[in-house]
Amino acid sequence: MNNFGFYILIIGLTLSIYSVLTFLYGEKSKDKKIINSAIRSFYLTGLMIFISSITLIINFLRNDFSNIYVFNHSSTDMNPFLTFVAFYAGNEGSLLFILLVHIIASIAMFKFVSKKNKTKLNYPLATINAMSSFYFCVLIFFANPFEAINVFPIEGKGINPLLRHPGMYIHPPLLMSGLSLITIPFVLSHGSIYDKTNNPEWKKYLRTWALISWAVLGAGLLIGAWWAYTILGWGGYWGWDPIENVGLMPWLVLTAFIHSIIVEERRGMFRLWNIILISIAYILALLGIFINRGGPVVSVHSFAASNLGFLFLSYLIVMSVFALMTIMINYRRLKNDQNKINSYLSREVSFLLNNILLVATSLVVLWGVIFPVISILFTGTEISVSAPYFNKTAGPLLLCVVLLMGIGPVLSWNKTSYKVILKRISIPLIFSMISIVILLLYNIKNFFPLISIGSIIFVFLIVVTEWFNGTKLRMKNNSNPFKAFITMIVSNRGRNGGYIVHIAILSLALGIIGTKFYDQRMDVSINTSESISFRDYRIHFKEIQNSSINNNEITKAIFEIYRKEKDKQKYLGNLTATHSYYPNHNQISVRSGIISSPIEDLYIIPKDFINKKNMTIRIAINPLAWWIWVSGPIFILGTVVALWPENSKEKN
Amino acid sequence: MIYAKLNKYHIYYLLFLLLFVLNSCIYEQKSDDELYLKLEKEIMCPVCQGQTLDQSQSLIAEDIKKIIKIKISEGYNEKEIKNYFIERYGESIIAYPPIRGFNIIAYLVPILVLISAFIIFVVFVRGGKSKN
Numbered sequence: 207m208n209n210f211g212f213y214i215l216i217i218g219l220t221l222s223i224y225s226v227l228t229f230l231y232g233e234k235s236k237d238k239k240i241i242n243s244a245i246r247s248f249y250l251t252g253l254m255i256f257i258s259s260i261t262l263i264i265n266f267l268r269n270d271f272s273n274i275y276v277f278n279h280s281s282t283d284m285n286p287f288l289t290f291v292a293f294y295a296g297n298e299g300s301l302l303f304i305l306l307v308h309i310i311a312s313i314a315m316f317k318f319v320s321k322k323n324k325t326k327l328n329y330p331l332a333t334i335n336a337m338s339s340f341y342f343c344v345l346i347f348f349a350n351p352f353e354a355i356n357v358f359p360i361e362g363k364g365i366n367p368l369l370r371h372p373g374m375y376i377h378p379p380l381l382m383s384g385l386s387l388i389t390i391p392f393v394l395s396h397g398s399i400y401d402k403t404n405n406p407e408w409k410k411y412l413r414t415w416a417l418i419s420w421a422v423l424g425a426g427l428l429i430g431a432w433w434a435y436t437i438l439g440w441g442g443y444w445g446w447d448p449i450e451n452v453g454l455m456p457w458l459v460l461t462a463f464i465h466s467i468i469v470e471e472r473r474g475m476f477r478l479w480n481i482i483l484i485s486i487a488y489i490l491a492l493l494g495i496f497i498n499r500g501g502p503v504v505s506v507h508s509f510a511a512s513n514l515g516f517l518f519l520s521y522l523i524v525m526s527v528f529a530l531m532t533i534m535i536n537y538r539r540l541k542n543d544q545n546k547i548n549s550y551l552s553r554e555v556s557f558l559l560n561n562i563l564l565v566a567t568s569l570v571v572l573w574g575v576i577f578p579v580i581s582i583l584f585t586g587t588e589i590s591v592s593a594p595y596f597n598k599t600a601g602p603l604l605l606c607v608v609l610l611m612g613i614g615p616v617l618s619w620n621k622t623s624y625k626v627i628l629k630r631i632s633i634p635l636i637f638s639m640i641s642i643v644i645l646l647l648y649n650i651k652n653f654f655p656l657i658s659i660g661s662i663i664f665v666f667l668i669v670v671t672e673w674f675n676g677t678k679l680r681m682k683n684n685s686n687p688f689k690a691f692i693t694m695i696v697s698n699r700g701r702n703g704g705y706i707v708h709i710a711i712l713s714l715a716l717g718i719i720g721t722k723f724y725d726q727r728m729d730v731s732i733n734t735s736e737s738i739s740f741r742d743y744r745i746h747f748k749e750i751q752n753s754s755i756n757n758n759e760i761t762k763a764i765f766e767i768y769r770k771e772k773d774k775q776k777y778l779g780n781l782t783a784t785h786s787y788y789p790n791h792n793q794i795s796v797r798s799g800i801i802s803s804p805i806e807d808l809y810i811i812p813k814d815f816i817n818k819k820n821m822t823i824r825i826a827i828n829p830l831a832w833w834i835w836v837s838g839p840i841f842i843l844g845t846v847v848a849l850w851p852e853n854s855k856e857k858n
Numbered sequence: 859m860i861y862a863k864l865n866k867y868h869i870y871y872l873l874f875l876l877l878f879v880l881n882s883c884i885y886e887q888k889s890d891d892e893l894y895l896k897l898e899k900e901i902m903c904p905v906c907q908g909q910t911l912d913q914s915q916s917l918i919a920e921d922i923k924k925i926i927k928i929k930i931s932e933g934y935n936e937k938e939i940k941n942y943f944i945e946r947y948g949e950s951i952i953a954y955p956p957i958r959g960f961n962i963i964a965y966l967v968p969i970l971v972l973i974s975a976f977i978i979f980v981v982f983v984r985g986g987k988s989k990n
Contacts, residue, residue: 440915441912442913445909445910479982558982558983559979562975562982566972566975573964574964577955581955585959585961589949589950589961590902590954591953592902592953594953595953595954595955599968727895796915814920
């Protein structure tokens with residue numbers, strides 16, 4: 207089986223190289239037969255990747271521990287459902303996974319493009335196949351997932367315990383897919399350059415594929431935060447770790463792109479700028495892959511670390527030069543191919559400001575990520591750049607972006623008069639001012655949270671008024687308000703889907719403000735059947751349960767939680783905090799106990815088990831944390847609405 | 859040329875951005891508990907890869923947390939405690955680059971990025987503005 211998988215990889219490499227050459231030659235000679243042959247070998251490459259992935263999965267299911275990768279990431283007692291997780295749990299498998307996503311997305315994109323535009327895709331497809339060839343080479347020469355040994359160990363090492371969590375079924379694959387998917391809008395932008403007719407369909411493709419990769423990456427980041435919150439046991443969800451940052455940067459730039467591509471669709475502006483943006487997003491995604499695979503910065507995410515850094519750095523450099531060259535060669539034409547801006551008070555200008563802020567934010571984050579390396583290069587001293595730095599530099603910029611979400615929608619395309627703006631913002635502005643006054647009365651005096659909550663309410667009301675007016679307009683011929691609301695949403699899916707995503711971002715921002723500025727923590731040592739009070743809560747330590755599953759020592763601390771309400775105490779439920787030790791991996795994993803409500807989360811982290819009856823815990827109150835996780839489903843709903851294909855009948 | 863053509867909107871945009879940056883530089887007085895929680899977020903765990911103390915459950919991190927608590931109860935202030943750890947573990951024990959010497963660049967670049975973003979914005983809109 208192992209040899210078979212390896213040979214399939216070699217055939218795949220041959221096919222993808224053949225495909226690159228024939229696409230290039232086919233484009234030069236305009237020979238239909240050659241191009242068809244290239245397309246066929248492109249499909250066959252996909253088939254080879256698919257077969258080798260299946261082979262690896264079969265190896266896992268057969269518990270073939272002579273395969274080193276299977277040996278390192280699986281064991282006989284492993285739940286078969288975790289096979290999927292084990293597949294990408296290490297360097298080799300995750301590279302195969304990235305290649306699999308790359309080829310599936312490329313084939314899907316090719317099928318999706320209309321027949322006429324396919325003829326413009328020869329160069330982009332050559333690029334795609336060259337990328338596949340690179341991954342094939344890495345897999346074959348440096349990170350072979352089918353490497354075997356001659357002995358047959360009866361038991362494998364088992365999967366990394368930190369990965370045994372529902373979040374791990376989705377977080378790593380979504381993140382890797384997201385980074386890999388950015389390739390598609392990037393090569394599509396090259397397709398749009400080669401099509402000299404400036405066909406509007408390209409903008410549709412670009413918007414769709416950028417949205418898909420943006421949504422996948424965003425969902426991956428959010429689920430990663432959720433995983434950290436529930437399992438890493440420190441009460442936080444975002445540590446500004448280098449690996450998190452390199453996922454965030456392309457997402458921010460993609461956020462800019464999905465806005466500015468609308469301006470290009472609607473107003474024929476920003477053509478050159480959009481191509482620059484998507485190239486930056488792609489290069490940042492490659493930087494993410496590079497840093498993940500053994501880049502020069504330290505990170506907790508060492509699951510896929512390897513010594514292949516130099517390979518991915520060279521790849522990063524080659525692709526950056528390629529992207530830059532493509533822009534330079536076509537610079538003049540792209541620059542003249544766009545309309546002009548008429549007024550400062552227009553939606554396109556607000557989008558431009560959004561773009562520049564988002565790109566600036568991701569550059570600031572990038573600077574923080576690489577600064578430790580720069581400091582060592584220039585001064586020789588090692589320094590750390592962690593959360594406090596990013597909160598101070600990137601935090602305020604992100605707040606500006608949130609505020610812009612309120613200003614953008616009130617501006618019309620092309621030109622807006624002062625009167626119209628005033629009319630649109632007056633009511634939301636008054637309400638948000640009132641809410642700031644109310645917060646002041648409740649003794650919330652920090653400048654940053656005050657402004658943030660004020661702008662969150664402002665932006666929310668802007669969207670609500672917009673929807674309210676739209677629904678009222680449609681109520682004239684249809685008395686059912688719910689039905690009217692739905693027809694209003696459906697009438698402009700792109701825009702309303704966008705608004706739904708804006709609401710998700712507001713919910714996320716609210717949770718971040720609450721947890722960042724008003725969290726409370728207390729460390730206590732507590733005996734069983736003892737009670738302690740923390741704020742309005744009474745925490746009763748019921749018992750400690752010890753168990754041992756397959757050598758792994760699992761200790762559960764069970765608490766009963768009560769809340770004081772007037773004279774009574776309301777029983778809120780049991781809370782279980784788990785502390786597990788995995789001797790095979792010499793690793794500790796802590797799962798916090800959480801009781802969640804929209805107002806605040808009570809969060810208990812087990813710290814030390816002093817003896818069978820006594821332990822140290824950290825009790826934390828995380829206000830508004832619930833809103834962070836609620837934003838996830840809203841975010842996905844908004845993206846689905848925005849992506850849902852419009853019926854041809856409904857147009858206009 | 860660009861500067862001569864600045865109008866009031868530009869000033870608004872610029873003020874709006876600078877306001878947030880300035881705000882984040884303002885410090886406040888802290889109680890003992892608050893100081894502890896602040897230090898826990900601003901001091902790195904020396905053996906964990908890129909984790910601050912509050913993110914880490916390693917034994918060394920727990921020890922350092924205990925030392926911080928003792929130092930606070932002995933009346934040491936924020937700066938003294940940080941210096942104590944810098945002497946022991948070096949500059950990289952603090953979770954952000956020190957605001958002096960070469961490392962000031964770490965803070966200057968974000969400000970420069972912001973200013974150049976603003977200039978690019980103005981140039982973009984002006985350069986792209988149609989004549990009519």
